[in-house]
Amino acid sequence: MSHAPKIRLEHVEKKYPGSRTPAVEDLSLEVEEGEILVLVGPSGCGKSTTLRLVNRMIEPTGGTIHLDDEDVTSVNADRLRRRMGYVIQQVGLFPHQSIAQNIATVPSMLGWDRARVSERVDELLTMVGLDPETYRDRYPRELSGGQAQRVGVARALGADPEIMLMDEPFGAIDPITRERLQNEFLRLQAELRKTIVFVTHDIDEAIRMGDRIAILGERSHIRQIDTPERILAFPVDDFVRDFIGSGSTLKGLQFEVVDDAVELDPYPTMGVDDDPARALRAAQDANAAYVLLLDETGRPTRWLSVEDLESAERVTAESGTEVLAKVELGATLFEALEQMLISAAAVACVVRDDGSLYGVVRLTHLNRVIRQARVEAREHYERIGAAS
Amino acid sequence: MDGITSWITYVSGRPDEILATTWDHARIVLVVVLGATLFSVVLGVVVHRHPTARALALAISGIFLTIPSLALFAIFIPLVGIGNTPAMLALFLYAILPILRNTVTGLDSVPAAVVESARGMGMGPVRQLLRIRLPLAWPVVMAGVRVSSLITVGIAAIAVLVGGDGLGEYIQGGLTRLGLPNSLESVWTGTVFTVLLGLLLDLTFAGVQRATTSKGLRA
Amino acid sequence: MSGLTSVRARTGDAGTTTDGRDRDPGSGSAAPAEPSWLARARSKHLGLKLAPVGIALLALALFLYYRSLGLGDSVIQQSSSLQWSTKLWPQLVQHLTIALWSTVLVVVVAVPLGIALTRPPLRRFGPAIVTVANSGQALPAYGLLIIFLAMLGQGLRTVVVALVLYALLPVLRNTMVGLDGVDRSVIEAGRGMGMTRWRVLTRIELPLAVPVILAGVRVAMILNIGMATLAYLIGGGGLGVTIAVGLKLQQDPVLIIGAALVAIVALTFDWVGALAETYLRPKGL
Numbered sequence: 001m002s003h004a005p006k007i008r009l010e011h012v013e014k015k016y017p018g019s020r021t022p023a024v025e026d027l028s029l030e031v032e033e034g035e036i037l038v039l040v041g042p043s044g045c046g047k048s049t050t051l052r053l054v055n056r057m058i059e060p061t062g063g064t065i066h067l068d069d070e071d072v073t074s075v076n077a078d079r080l081r082r083r084m085g086y087v088i089q090q091v092g093l094f095p096h097q098s099i100a101q102n103i104a105t106v107p108s109m110l111g112w113d114r115a116r117v118s119e120r121v122d123e124l125l126t127m128v129g130l131d132p133e134t135y136r137d138r139y140p141r142e143l144s145g146g147q148a149q150r151v152g153v154a155r156a157l158g159a160d161p162e163i164m165l166m167d168e169p170f171g172a173i174d175p176i177t178r179e180r181l182q183n184e185f186l187r188l189q190a191e192l193r194k195t196i197v198f199v200t201h202d203i204d205e206a207i208r209m210g211d212r213i214a215i216l217g218e219r220s221h222i223r224q225i226d227t228p229e230r231i232l233a234f235p236v237d238d239f240v241r242d243f244i245g246s247g248s249t250l251k252g253l254q255f256e257v258v259d260d261a262v263e264l265d266p267y268p269t270m271g272v273d274d275d276p277a278r279a280l281r282a283a284q285d286a287n288a289a290y291v292l293l294l295d296e297t298g299r300p301t302r303w304l305s306v307e308d309l310e311s312a313e314r315v316t317a318e319s320g321t322e323v324l325a326k327v328e329l330g331a332t333l334f335e336a337l338e339q340m341l342i343s344a345a346a347v348a349c350v351v352r353d354d355g356s357l358y359g360v361v362r363l364t365h366l367n368r369v370i371r372q373a374r375v376e377a378r379e380h381y382e383r384i385g386a387a388s
Numbered sequence: 389m390d391g392i393t394s395w396i397t398y399v400s401g402r403p404d405e406i407l408a409t410t411w412d413h414a415r416i417v418l419v420v421v422l423g424a425t426l427f428s429v430v431l432g433v434v435v436h437r438h439p440t441a442r443a444l445a446l447a448i449s450g451i452f453l454t455i456p457s458l459a460l461f462a463i464f465i466p467l468v469g470i471g472n473t474p475a476m477l478a479l480f481l482y483a484i485l486p487i488l489r490n491t492v493t494g495l496d497s498v499p500a501a502v503v504e505s506a507r508g509m510g511m512g513p514v515r516q517l518l519r520i521r522l523p524l525a526w527p528v529v530m531a532g533v534r535v536s537s538l539i540t541v542g543i544a545a546i547a548v549l550v551g552g553d554g555l556g557e558y559i560q561g562g563l564t565r566l567g568l569p570n571s572l573e574s575v576w577t578g579t580v581f582t583v584l585l586g587l588l589l590d591l592t593f594a595g596v597q598r599a600t601t602s603k604g605l606r607a
Numbered sequence: 608m609s610g611l612t613s614v615r616a617r618t619g620d621a622g623t624t625t626d627g628r629d630r631d632p633g634s635g636s637a638a639p640a641e642p643s644w645l646a647r648a649r650s651k652h653l654g655l656k657l658a659p660v661g662i663a664l665l666a667l668a669l670f671l672y673y674r675s676l677g678l679g680d681s682v683i684q685q686s687s688s689l690q691w692s693t694k695l696w697p698q699l700v701q702h703l704t705i706a707l708w709s710t711v712l713v714v715v716v717a718v719p720l721g722i723a724l725t726r727p728p729l730r731r732f733g734p735a736i737v738t739v740a741n742s743g744q745a746l747p748a749y750g751l752l753i754i755f756l757a758m759l760g761q762g763l764r765t766v767v768v769a770l771v772l773y774a775l776l777p778v779l780r781n782t783m784v785g786l787d788g789v790d791r792s793v794i795e796a797g798r799g800m801g802m803t804r805w806r807v808l809t810r811i812e813l814p815l816a817v818p819v820i821l822a823g824v825r826v827a828m829i830l831n832i833g834m835a836t837l838a839y840l841i842g843g844g845g846l847g848v849t850i851a852v853g854l855k856l857q858q859d860p861v862l863i864i865g866a867a868l869v870a871i872v873a874l875t876f877d878w879v880g881a882l883a884e885t886y887l888r889p890k891g892l
Binding site: 443447451454455456457458459460462463465466470535538539541542543544545546549550555556559560562563566571572575576578579582583585586587590 | 654741742744745746747748749750751753754756757829832833834835836837840847850851853854859862863865866867869870873874877
Binding site: 055057077078079080081082083086088089090091092093094095096097098105106109139140141152155156158165 | 790792793794795796797798799800801802803806810811814815889890891892
């Protein structure tokens with residue numbers, strides 16, 4: 001970690017003339033290259049102001065801003081902004097310019113030649129999932145809200161900036177489209193690895209989008225800054241806890257994956273041709289109320305209760321109840337929990353890619369994982385607390 | 389500075405005469421604006437729901453506003469002779485469009501849900517119009533009335549050219565005696581009092597607008 | 608800022624005076640569905656196409672009336688004041704010269720002034736200017752002309768100065784209102800991408816304000832054509848001369864021909880203004 005952070009704010013302050021308390025007070029913040037840092041906080045906490053300080057849409061009244069170790073606090077603001085993408089909630093597409101012209105804004109200002117610009121426009125349209133042929137020559141009023149924001153993102157990516165500043169970019173979009181855009185954007189980011197500062201007031205969006213989250217209180221004071229997992233596992237104070245709201249434990253399950261790290265239990269299984277009596281004994285030995293019936297390729301198909309086995313001479317593919325609760329290796333524990341709740345045996349079957357049984361997840365697993373995450377987060381904070 | 393002093397002397401020397409002329413001017417404007425308001429609101433209500441009639445009414449009243457005032461004043465002379473009548477007819481035509489268009493716009497801006505709920509409670513068309521739609525459109529209608537009164541006041545100064553009354557008399561009087569004592573003072577009197585009358589009427593109509601608008605609609 | 612906005616709201620619903628005739632039924636949102644033929648006709652600017660036909664018919668009627676007067680028989684007293692080549696045509700040229708020069712000058716003065724008054728240092732004067740512009744509608748053109756006559760003497764220059772001042776306010780107001788009406792988020796986006804203030808003004812704000820500014824210019828042109836009718840009062844010539852002769856000699860044909868000619872000129876230029884508004888508005892709006 002010897003390299004310089006992509007963006008570094010040091011003791012930045014914004015005080016408006018005539019107001020006694022600053023809007024942003026003594027804020028120091030580092031954004032690492034290639035990460036999404038989400039600024040989240042209640043309305044009026046100064047998160048948008050903070051974002052706009054980075055590209056100097058608002059001029060700081062104190063402190064310094066560094067990009068890659070270069071002090072940009074007093075360089076030409078217009079030229080500085082051409083190096084960063086900027087996406088706002090209202091999108092702000094130029095209504096009198098075609099989609100292509102909109103996206104070409106920064107490249108043309110940078111003096112790219114025509115052929116390179118139009119090639120770039122098509123590339124970007126494709127990147128955000130809009131067909132260049134169809135959309136290039138349209139005007140913004142012909143777009144839906146979701147399409148407009150796709151173009152907004154494409155426009156911000158115009159000259160391939162290393163940094164993107166996004167101010168509630170998906171805030172004005174209906175929930176279903178929003179989720180789709182979020183996912184697409186994350187996929188895009190996995191490829192592009194931009195350094196992104198992302199403002200939202202929605203903690204769920206913050207958890208979904210952020211590599212790290214900064215929870216801001218009044219005057220942009222950082223109350224906690226960390227990975228979403230750790231913030232969910234260990235909110236440092238009541239402010240953060242209140243802001244995260246209820247269900248933080250459940251939300252935390254989204255960050256845990258069903259894989260080798262989770263010690264999965266073996267479960268008594270049998271094939272169609274096996275002897276029910278032997279399976280029954282196996283179940284009793286494992287202290288399980290059910291036996292899983294596997295088909296010839298090892299896929300779990302039926303739950304056979306102890307009663308089923310006791311009464312049957314032999315089992316068929318129709319005995320017991322169907323196995324509905326299946327998750328694949330690599331699914332989140334949140335999905336596993338959901339399956340557990342509908343499962344006859346209150347466990348979720350974990351299957352491999354080919355559908356064969358890998359193991360089962362029980363409530364006790366989740367319990368263990370959550371407690372472990374909490375312990376680790378606490379230890380982490382104790383360590384950095386002791387260090388500072 | 390001298391000009392201003394001599395103008396003040398001129399005005400203070402004949403307050404009654406100026407007030408009487410201003411009143412002549414105001415009377416013309418008031419009759420015209422009240423008539424145009426009545427006419428335009430009724431017309432607006434009638435054509436509001438009929439796109440063709442409405443476009444036609446707006447276009448025709450727009451044509452009047454395009455025709456230069458002296459020409460429109462003059463065109464009526466062969467029909468009604470000289471005097472206040474051709475002036476008032478022309479001014480009436482000018483005053484229609486602002487009020488008509490604001491009536492239509494105002495009626496448009498009544499939320500459909502409000503009319504729907506009035507209908508749902510069993511209000512008939514007339515009651516809907518008088519109790520719901522016109523009261524809601526009223527502030528916009530009155531804004532149109534104010535615009536009409538302002539432009540009518542200004543244009544009415546030309547009435548004197550077709551033999552009418554009003555503050556234009558001071559302007560014409562000054563013009564015919566230009567160069568002689570008090571001629572420019574006379575022109576300034578006509579001009580300034582016309583503007584003052586315009587402002588006074590605007591304020592008055594603003595008061596009327598406020599007084600006749602439901603408290604629930606005031607900002 | 609808020610003052611300007613509230614005035615805009617007022618001029619918005621009272622936009623009647625600025626537009627003269629509004630062919631663009633943008634306010635008809637709550638109107639019931641139009642018959643399809645009408646909607647189709649409107650989308651193809653039926654009004655714009657019918658207007659020249661109407662104007663041409665009016666001109667034809669005037670021509671026939673003029674012919675029927677039998678001016679060739681020079682016994683008729685009014686013939687001298689109605690001669691086309693020596694009276695009406697030169698007056699028409701004068702009329703248009705006055706109106707067009709004034710309009711050009713109005714644009715040259717009012718648009719930059721309007722831009723300046725919407726920039727931060729002068730911004731706070733905006734609402735006051737708009738208020739003055741609104742009440743300035745009561746200013747009598749007649750009085751203004753005579754005052755300038757007394758100050759500057761007779762002639763074309765005086766007429767143009769008076770007209771420019773008179774027609775300045777609508778263009779100034781519409782420039783300010785138009786620029787102020789540009790969506791803040793669009794400007795924010797432009798600035799955020801590193802466009803300079805000048806670039807935002809020329810590439811974003813002005814193009815987006817064009818429809819409103821053009822509406823103001825159209826009003827100014829109509830005002831100027833109207834006021835040029837009064838130019839005769841201070842020796843500026845124009846078609847007002849013929850109307851004045853008709854008034855003075857109480858000859859209805861002279862009066863009618865003068866007035867009708869002025870009306871045709873005004874309607875023609877209003878149509879040209881409407882064309883400009885329709886075709887010069889940026890695509891995509």
